Amino acid sequence: MTRSYGSYLVSLVVGLTTVGAWLYFCSAYTHRSFHTDPTYRRAAVAVYLAIVAVKLTNPFHGIYFTTEFVTEPFPHLTVIHGTFHWIVSGLSYALVAVGFFMLYELFLESDYDTRPLGIVAAITGLPVVFDIVGFASTSLIDINYEPLGVAVFAVGVLYVFEEEFLAVQLTDGVDDAVVYLDDDGRIRQFNDRARALFPSLAGAPGASFSAVLPDAAARLGTDEPVLDRTRDGETRYYLVSDTAFTMGQTDIGRLVVFTDVTNTERQRRELDRQNEQLEGFAAAIRHELLNTLQIVSGRVTIAGEALESGDVQTARESLRTASRTADRMSDIVGDLAELARHGQTLEGTDCVDLAATTEAAWDAVDTGDVSLSVDADGQVDADRGRVHGLFESAFAFAVHNDASTVAVALDDDGFSITDDGHPVGDDAPEDFFRYGVSVPDAASGMLLPNLRMLARTHGWEATIDTAYTDGIRIVVRGVGVRRRREQAA
Template identity: 45%
Template sequence: MIAQSPLPGRVVLAFYVLAFGIAAVACFAAIPRARRFDDPDTRRGLVGLLVLSGGWAAAHVGFLLAPPGPIAVAFYLAGLVSGFSTIGAWLYFCSAYTGRSLHRQPLYRRLALGVYLGVMLVKFTNPIHGLYFTTEAATRPFVHLGVQHLIGHWIAMGLAYALATVGIFMLLEQFTQVGADTRPLAVLVGFTALPLVLDVLGYLLPFVVDMTYEPLGVAVFAVGVTSIFFDRFQATRIATESDDPVIVLDDDDRITDYNVSARRLFPSLSDSTAIGREVSEVLPTIGDAIDTDENVRPVEVDGERRYYHVSVGPFTAGSRHLGRLLTITDVTDRERYRTELERQNERLDRFASVVSHDLRNPLNVAQGRLDLALEVGPDDAEAFEHLEAADRALDRMEELIADVLTLARQGQPIDETEPVRLSDVCEAAWEVIDAGDSTLSIESDVAFTADPERLRQLLENLFRNSVEHGGEGVSVTVGDLDGGEGFYVADDGPGIPEEDREDVFEYGHTTITDGTGFGLAIVSEIAEAHDWGVSVTDAEGGGARFEVRGVRTIDAESAEFEPIGTEPANAD
């Protein structure tokens, strides 16, 4: 019967057979590549989609070539079965690819099976109710089994497209979350929708075969995922698998994908131009960690410094190399513990030096003087001088021990902070030192969070340092640094020589005979415990100026301040 068709009809038939034949062959040929997807469930869903889509397209080829009659009906029914089955494979793929577990939940699986069997029952019982389709021999545009789709078909098709849309939204959300280019997805999805236009034309126009054209669209999507856009889909899936920030790079270290965690951590990734640019250009801190041993990097997150470990690994799909994968792990607690452990070890070494050297000297003096006092006898006047010298040595030891204990306390990590007003703490600190004729001028009233007692100790030591080294009647000034980065304490004394500025914060450094040399060391410890930095420079007009940086100011009007205590603290 086909041989009796006119030439134009045969040409049209050949075009139809070629189109669906190519779709079937392309689906089956793409199966080996689909097996290279790393995730087993994603791989299983995509392979199932290819198999069913290829079978659907092959059933259409058989339907077109078969003479009108039972064989053509059988091919048509086979197409109905495989066609509606692709919806299950499609949703399975979308759920697995986007990291969901819907495809594994028994409730949804039973529900899907129930819907599938219900639709199949309606299709196969069509001879009884006649609600799905009717058939008759057709000659235009070529001889074939004409199928007129009825209300049952359109309801089933509407259900199929609704379910397919659910999967599309899953994929769209996935691509949007990682900031990936959604255009490839839009192109593929667009091809799945175009056959619907042909379905409508086949229903309305006699020269277009009234049949389902969806196998062509589904084949384009499935083959496109496994061929043209395989790398993009694979990268996007891997980028969203981890809760840690993940960035996918190509071989030239250009950003190809990232997950939502990376975008939250690095707002610059939200820029639409981030994809395709080198990571060192978009994220210099992370880029510097690649191919180096220094792979822990600080990152400012909501005004807090946190530490992240950048690990670099190959990004592969099966045996194919696709680039590199950066996994960024929050190691803040570990890094802080390591840093604190190093600080503690360093402080222990310093304490050991104090005990072995600074305390040993007055101890030897006291022991030697007591021995001399015992030799001359208790009634000798020289014995009294020796005992006085021993007493002074013991007082010196007491001062050293008090300062060492202060260092031990002030260098401990700070667990809690509260809002403080700099002027309040300055006034409280000034009250407890022996200022004599010296004066204090407070030119700043900034507010920030700190440990009030330790901050008062820091200011006491700075004030005392200015009074003791600045000369009689020294003027001390407190103000805030330009840019709001912290505050300073300055005096109009002789200042500190530039060559000594790096040493003034060292343990035991002093320029007065009765000082222990721990006053500014305590200042440094308190600043470091707050994650601040302290340095010394020249004051305007001469004198010393101590700058405390890294202080984060707060809004004083919205903060609640507790009274600052005025109990004297142990200090140099």
């Protein structure tokens, strides 16, 4: 009996020590300073020694517990806990709860799922229920069940939640979406930001990262590490990077971080667009200058030869042609200067009625006998003047393309402009949008490049539908469209 009594006293002292170790761990793990603050440390040691002293001297005063030998349900030494025991137990559980709160707060800040931690906390606290049942009834033996909770907690941390504790520690202070991989590239953990960004991660733990997120995996270690994701109609850009981490000399996994670089990437793409636009303008001016100089030079030569031979009429016509060509060049330069102004970054957009804008642009172009049909019952988020210019270019191109009808149609992601003129034929579709190429001819060679430039200032993309062979269909995508029925709803 004496040996059992002594063993129980030792277990009480060791159990109290685990509470201090737990608080020390929680403070250090969550980067708090309680474990290093001298005031807290001295107070903790004083309280610990006072409680230990009461426990060790219990054989003399019996205020912590008393013992009694019983024979039911089997012969054993039962422990009858005193009031001081329940006070110390309540304090211990309160301190353990403080530690769990520190962990819970860190898990929330790191944007990780707190449910596993809640399960561990519940299992750790379950023995207190057994203690109360054992004290209040005969259903259980009235002993301390805390060692069971501590053992289950240790097993849970070491074998079940070890990776989550490690992942939270590694990503503490990281505000980005994070996916934690093992050394074989399998997904082990991820935070809530990653789950929101990639819903496919929901059932992915244990699966290969490259299989679940192939686009992201393909960008790791490449010259194009930026991944775009569209949510709620908005496209955002993320820099995909990974960092290996080791324990000792062994690689134990990688962290894949998705850093939101939307503003930087948008600025970079806008600069690329403006540089491409300037290069296009330079190519257009160079092309037009060469054509103009060739025509003017040829006409002046013809005029000179005609004057020498006394053919004044031919000389006059040649000089008029040279003058008209020079004026045309001046108009082109002026138009490009205006387009350069329109090609600057948009400062804002309005809700533009597409049907009304289409009709206004149609009236501004000399369309002759060409007819227009419009199926555009809705609005687009755009700059009114630039959209007007876009449709002017499209309609002028249709006239040059010998069209007899032009149709404008609005859909959920943009709109199309279709004419029944000459199809693309053997020409490359992209050549229609390049300055200086003059496709299909010199008179219309700048119209579609202007159209694409005005589309790109909005972040839209203009292409030619190569599947349409009864003419030319220009498709503009990436447009913010608001249907009438949506507005009414």
